[in-house]
Amino acid sequence: MDLYQQYPILLHINGQERRFEVESWVTLLDLLRERAALTGTKKGCDHGQCGACTVLVDGRRINSCLTLAVMQDGRAVTTVEGLAQGEQLHPLQQAFIERDAFQCGYCTPGQLCSAAGLINEGQAKTRDDVRELMSGNLCRCGAYPQIAQAVVDVMGIRDDRDGKEPFTTGPVLA
Numbered sequence: 001m002d003l004y005q006q007y008p009i010l011l012h013i014n015g016q017e018r019r020f021e022v023e024s025w026v027t028l029l030d031l032l033r034e035r036a037a038l039t040g041t042k043k044g045c046d047h048g049q050c051g052a053c054t055v056l057v058d059g060r061r062i063n064s065c066l067t068l069a070v071m072q073d074g075r076a077v078t079t080v081e082g083l084a085q086g087e088q089l090h091p092l093q094q095a096f097i098e099r100d101a102f103q104c105g106y107c108t109p110g111q112l113c114s115a116a117g118l119i120n121e122g123q124a125k126t127r128d129d130v131r132e133l134m135s136g137n138l139c140r141c142g143a144y145p146q147i148a149q150a151v152v153d154v155m156g157i158r159d160d161r162d163g164k165e166p167f168t169t170g171p172v173l174a
């Protein structure tokens with residue numbers, strides 16, 4: 001068996017049709033970063049534990065380190081580079097700026113794509129729901145309260161903090 005045999009795949013990445021010849025063992029994350037030159041998507045753990053590599057596939061959020069590129073043949077992939085419309089930031093990007101929802105920024109592309117997927121899922125009704133449903137995205141800088149607030153802002157959902165947890169104070173695990 002030739003481990004380096006390449007397979008042709010077609011992906012629709014951020015609205016563009018892209019063709020690749022790729023070995024069967026290449027993850028979607030590595031294809032995006034190393035072969036599509038889309039380095040906005042980050043590699044944190046490479047084991048499905050941190051969420052830094054989150055992208056949208058056909059509108060659903062996935063950890064791109066946990067899927068092989070060949071498995072996504074024919075699908076539409078949206079990375080953080082595809083969220084804005086030209087010069088117009090995605091509402092989540094704007095809210096992250098307004099709520100100061102990042103420090104080093106390493107987790108931010110994954111947080112943004114995860115939040116976009118969360119909105120598509122339509123499950124979150126409260127701020128606590130947002131925290132729970134974003135819990136797969138870790139932030140070593142501890143910007144969780146601000147991240148949750150930015151998502152709550154965009155979703156326009158009920159804020160159930162009830163005055164007990166000001167979002168501007170220390171890190172709170174999501």
Ligand code: FES
Pocket residue numbers: 042043044045046047048049050051052053054063064065066
């Ligand atoms: S790099 Fe994929 S979950 Fe951490």
Ligand code: FES
Pocket residue numbers: 101102103104105106107108138139140141142143
């Ligand atoms: S902003 Fe630094 S890891 Fe989240």
